Amino acid sequence: MSSDRADAGNPLVRLSREQIRDLAAKGWLTHDGMWYDQTARALGVERANELNRAAIRAMAPFEVGRLCEALGVQPSEVRDAAAVARFVAEGIQLVTPASVGGHLHIRAGEGVLLWEWEPGECFAYKGMQRFGYLDGYECGVIYRVECWLEALGVRPRGEAAVGVCLMHRTGRCAGEIPLSFPG
Numbered sequence: 001m002s003s004d005r006a007d008a009g010n011p012l013v014r015l016s017r018e019q020i021r022d023l024a025a026k027g028w029l030t031h032d033g034m035w036y037d038q039t040a041r042a043l044g045v046e047r048a049n050e051l052n053r054a055a056i057r058a059m060a061p062f063e064v065g066r067l068c069e070a071l072g073v074q075p076s077e078v079r080d081a082a083a084v085a086r087f088v089a090e091g092i093q094l095v096t097p098a099s100v101g102g103h104l105h106i107r108a109g110e111g112v113l114l115w116e117w118e119p120g121e122c123f124a125y126k127g128m129q130r131f132g133y134l135d136g137y138e139c140g141v142i143y144r145v146e147c148w149l150e151a152l153g154v155r156p157r158g159e160a161a162v163g164v165c166l167m168h169r170t171g172r173c174a175g176e177i178p179l180s181f182p183g
Contacts, residue, residue: 060147081108
């Protein structure tokens, strides 16, 4: 068998890098949603929220380290709102499929990180709506960003910027996260 025919059957050769990344990212998001659903069924939505946030917090230092390496930045270089916004926007691009991350807009404000989801486009909102958990679901998406900022040392640990799903409660998911720079 020729090498060309063998390569044609190999999805790592046949698929584009973007298709492979998209497949992996969608797989992670599906696992995340299924984990939440199964946990909520077994233990209730309140406990699923607690465990989800605990897992996000525990994962953040590892994820930030990997993102810094992938983006070629040192945490010490992320020390103003513009650098934070760039890190978060590029990090979201890396860990979500384009069909998801392209709907979240990140920008810098005066000492804050600003975010806004396009109306109805948050993947967690869509998933929780499908499962029927919107009334009790606490946002894990923006919480993940907050934990990234804590791992970078630009946001002290504290009250979450978002509790319940804003898209569900207000029809709009947008807000700001205060930043605190050392020095």
